[in-house]
Amino acid sequence: MDSLDQTLDQELRQLEAMHLRRHLRNLDGPQGPIIPFDGREVVNFSSNDYLGLAGEPFLIAAFQKAAADFGAGAGASRLLSGNQPPHRLLEEAIACFKRTEAALAFSCGYSTALGTIPALVGRDDVVILDKLSHACLVDGARLSGATLRVFPHNDLDKLNSHLSWARNKFPRGRILILTESVFSMDGDLAPLAGIVALKNRFDAWLLVDEAHGIGVIGPEGRGLVDTLGLGSEVEVQMGTLGKAIGSAGGYISGSRSLIDLIINRGRSFIFSTAPPPAQAAASCCAVQWLQSKEGRERVAALTQNRKLLPELCPDVVPETPPSAIVPILIGEEDATLALAKRLLDAGLFLPAVRYPTVPKNKARLRLTLTAKHRREHLEALATANLSRCQPRGGPL
Numbered sequence: 175m176d177s178l179d180q181t182l183d184q185e186l187r188q189l190e191a192m193h194l195r196r197h198l199r200n201l202d203g204p205q206g207p208i209i210p211f212d213g214r215e216v217v218n219f220s221s222n223d224y225l226g227l228a229g230e231p232f233l234i235a236a237f238q239k240a241a242a243d244f245g246a247g248a249g250a251s252r253l254l255s256g257n258q259p260p261h262r263l264l265e266e267a268i269a270c271f272k273r274t275e276a277a278l279a280f281s282c283g284y285s286t287a288l289g290t291i292p293a294l295v296g297r298d299d300v301v302i303l304d305k306l307s308h309a310c311l312v313d314g315a316r317l318s319g320a321t322l323r324v325f326p327h328n329d330l331d332k333l334n335s336h337l338s339w340a341r342n343k344f345p346r347g348r349i350l351i352l353t354e355s356v357f358s359m360d361g362d363l364a365p366l367a368g369i370v371a372l373k374n375r376f377d378a379w380l381l382v383d384e385a386h387g388i389g390v391i392g393p394e395g396r397g398l399v400d401t402l403g404l405g406s407e408v409e410v411q412m413g414t415l416g417k418a419i420g421s422a423g424g425y426i427s428g429s430r431s432l433i434d435l436i437i438n439r440g441r442s443f444i445f446s447t448a449p450p451p452a453q454a455a456a457s458c459c460a461v462q463w464l465q466s467k468e469g470r471e472r473v474a475a476l477t478q479n480r481k482l483l484p485e486l487c488p489d490v491v492p493e494t495p496p497s498a499i500v501p502i503l504i505g506e507e508d509a510t511l512a513l514a515k516r517l518l519d520a521g522l523f524l525p526a527v528r529y530p531t532v533p534k535n536k537a538r539l540r541l542t543l544t545a546k547h548r549r550e551h552l553e554a555l556a557t558a559n560l561s562r563c564q565p566r567g568g569p570l
């Protein structure tokens with residue numbers, strides 16, 4: 175034990191010296207725009223609960239009812255005895271919401287990618303992914319054993335040349351392109367129409383991770399793929415139920431054949447206990463609610479806050495951001511941490527994001543907006559004057 179602890183402590187000290195050591199902090203209540211955080215109340219600009227559903231009474235009630243009806247846990251894998259009505263209802267609701275033939279629910283978004291990508295491609299195939307793809311897409315791609323190629327963020331020319339190379343080298347192989355629709359750290363959008371055109375040209379498949387698109391993009395929050403009318407062109411749509419949906423879990427939506435194949439080949443689906451039925455029921459309730467009048471109004475409230483931000487903080491956010499994620503690039507890790515601390519002292523929680531989540535010296539504050547932020551919360555940001563702390567380069 176001594177030797178393990180000594181070795182690991184040394185590694186931790188190295189992280190500390192590089193300003194890269196992380197610590198857990200405590201949220202002492204439900205997620206919301208104002209949170210009790212490490213012993214005080216702060217305005218919360220760190221949450222992915224974009225629609226404020228995590229603390230929503232009707233969702234909590236759906237969760238409680240399903241727990242009472244079906245138990246606290248599913249007790250077995252979906253392929254054994256763990257397949258309960260809430261799981262099936264959730265998948266029907268997602269397929270309907272995403273306007274696809276079928277859908278499959280997982281315990282979380284991370285395990286969705288880890289199970290799905292290796293089910294679709296293997297050693298004789300190629301995966302081509304955007305440089306800024308989320309860790310779960312990278313890990314799923316690595317796990318598949320396929321040859322990997324990375325294209326610079328949103329660079330269609332480079333994607334084109336990778337596709338051309340892959341088609342030549344693997345004439346009969348499968349080629350799978352991976353991208354996010356809304357990028358989790360930069361908040362910008364993938365050029366999906368261009369990617370779809372290239373994919374069709376080279377006979378490749380496309381997986382789009384809508385983790386930050388669902389609940390945010392489009393009047394009912396159906397995501398970027400649906401909003402651009404590309405639903406029938408994207409073979410594999412993926413997302414999480416833990417962000418705007420306010421619950422937990424991940425999903426794949428697409429054709430019946432796609433879903434049946436993952437049920438048979440997706441190892442994180444097969445060899446894992448089914449998600450708690452209450453989690454599935456709450457997710458199902460949220461997905462259906464999004465399509466109601468109230469749901470549409472909630473998505474519109476988030477859009478409204480996105481528009482309000484550049485009005486109140488034009489120096490750091492010159493234009494309406496394309497999503498709910500607003501990066502404020504600082505650069506060095508220590509300067510970013512110092513700024514985050516100053517803001518926290520002023521009662522504003524904007525998390526510092528640094529390596530390895532983003533490249534070295536691209537440290538930033540990552541501001542996320544929700545439908546529940548009120549005007550005065552955004553005004554507090556303006557008063558805190560983030561612009562004074564901007565490096566010469568200005569915002570990202």
Ligand SMILES: *Cc1c(COP(=O)(O)O)cnc(C)c1O
Nearest residue numbers: 282283284308358385414416423
């Ligand atoms: C959060 C996130 C995931 C993982 O989803 P979880 O349900 O939290 O495991 C996947 N992809 C992206 C882009 C994410 O931001």
